[in-house]
Amino acid sequence: MQFIDQARITIKAGCGGDGIVSFRREKYVPAGGPSGGDGGRGGHVVFEADGNLQTLLDFKFKRLFLAPSGRRGGPNRCSGASGKDLVIKVPCGTEVRHLTTGIIFGDLIEDKQTLVVALGGRGGRGNAHYLSNRNRAPEKCTEGIEGEEWQLQLELKLLAEVGIIGLPNAGKSTLISVLSAARPKIADYPFTTLVPNLGVVRKPTGDGTVFADIPGLIAGAAEGAGLGHAFLRHIERTKLLIHMLDGGAEDPLADFFAVEKELLAYGHGLIDRPRLLVLNKRELLDQKSEKFLVREIEKKSSRKLILISAAMGSGLEDLLGKVWDGLEI
Numbered sequence: 001m002q003f004i005d006q007a008r009i010t011i012k013a014g015c016g017g018d019g020i021v022s023f024r025r026e027k028y029v030p031a032g033g034p035s036g037g038d039g040g041r042g043g044h045v046v047f048e049a050d051g052n053l054q055t056l057l058d059f060k061f062k063r064l065f066l067a068p069s070g071r072r073g074g075p076n077r078c079s080g081a082s083g084k085d086l087v088i089k090v091p092c093g094t095e096v097r098h099l100t101t102g103i104i105f106g107d108l109i110e111d112k113q114t115l116v117v118a119l120g121g122r123g124g125r126g127n128a129h130y131l132s133n134r135n136r137a138p139e140k141c142t143e144g145i146e147g148e149e150w151q152l153q154l155e156l157k158l159l160a161e162v163g164i165i166g167l168p169n170a171g172k173s174t175l176i177s178v179l180s181a182a183r184p185k186i187a188d189y190p191f192t193t194l195v196p197n198l199g200v201v202r203k204p205t206g207d208g209t210v211f212a213d214i215p216g217l218i219a220g221a222a223e224g225a226g227l228g229h230a231f232l233r234h235i236e237r238t239k240l241l242i243h244m245l246d247g248g249a250e251d252p253l254a255d256f257f258a259v260e261k262e263l264l265a266y267g268h269g270l271i272d273r274p275r276l277l278v279l280n281k282r283e284l285l286d287q288k289s290e291k292f293l294v295r296e297i298e299k300k301s302s303r304k305l306i307l308i309s310a311a312m313g314s315g316l317e318d319l320l321g322k323v324w325d326g327l328e329i
């Protein structure tokens with residue numbers, strides 16, 4: 001399945017039905033008076049979060065959404081039927097913005113949550129409304145009002161509590177694969193992961209929390225290097241980040257600063273998000289170089305380092321313990 005996390009669409013709510021001019025005509029009721037009914041309201045456009053959807057792929061093919069109009073009023077003061085609301089299903093975590101101004105209409109987080117984005121137009125009034133002492137036979141009615149129309153930018157921001165970040169090849173996907181049932185592609189070349197992977201990790205309390213493994217970041221990602229940095233939106237909603245360094249890399253400390261710089265460039269408060277610093281592939285280091293490296297990284301980064309080997313499964317309990325502490329579970 002293709003993972004699409006952005007879409008531009010146009011939505012238009014239904015137009016109100018017109019009011020009509022009509023007069024009551026019955027055999028024994030002379031001058032029966034005006035009886036034109038009102039038009040029905042146009043259908044609203046409503047977004048609804050659907051927990052079964054994972055991507056905005058559908059919006060790649062269909063970009064215009066029109067809600068039905070209200071019906072015209074009828075004789076005998078009959079109101080026209082309202083247009084049915086158009087319900088558009090989106091994955092949980094979709095943010096709805098106005099395309100040009102960027103104003104946020106709302107966020108659809110929970111399954112079945114709804115958001116009315118465009119209001120249907122009001123129906124016009126029939127001539128029955130305009131009966132007065134002065135005018136016993138009004139010929140006046142009004143047209144239905146147009147429904148609201150918006151151009152929207154939809155953005156899917158995955159809902160994960162913990163995000164795993166780092167340079168390509170650090171072992172991010174390996175970590176999520178050993179902690180959860182997720183089975184992302186793992187390989188010893190950079191940019192194996194092209195779209196985020198989610199995995200549910202069991203908390204000590206029994207229920208699960210979602211970890212997100214995202215593509216690798218490299219120096220200059222903010223300017224488009226590598227896969228760029230737009231996918232960082234998927235960790236915007238996280239509470240905690242796992243910043244993974246590759247213990248087998250030439251200079252893990254430089255890697256640390258490279259990722260830190262990209263977090264800063266991306267903004268959205270990611271640089272201040274609680275973050276655990278993890279050195280992976282520790283089994284590649286001998287004791288002496290490990291000690292030296294740990295000391296140097298801890299000193300220059302002013303953070304405590306957690307040592308793990310995702311592939312060998314070592315240090316993971318310690319890491320998870322700190323994750324739960326960080327999430328205050």
Ligand SMILES: Nc1nc2c(ncn2[C@@H]2O[C@H](COP(=O)(O)OP(=O)(O)OP(=O)(O)O)[C@@H](O)[C@H]2O)c(=O)[nH]1
Nearest residue numbers: 168169170171172173174187191192193216310311
């Ligand atoms: N020696 C060793 N190799 C590891 C360890 N963890 C992961 N690897 C290897 O490192 C390589 C990269 O692992 P991935 O999990 O694909 O790395 P990634 O960070 O997801 O990489 P991208 O998706 O490209 O950003 C693979 O060949 C893994 O087998 C580890 O603890 N020790």
Ligand SMILES: [Mg+2]
Nearest residue numbers: 172173192193
């Ligand atoms: Mg990966």
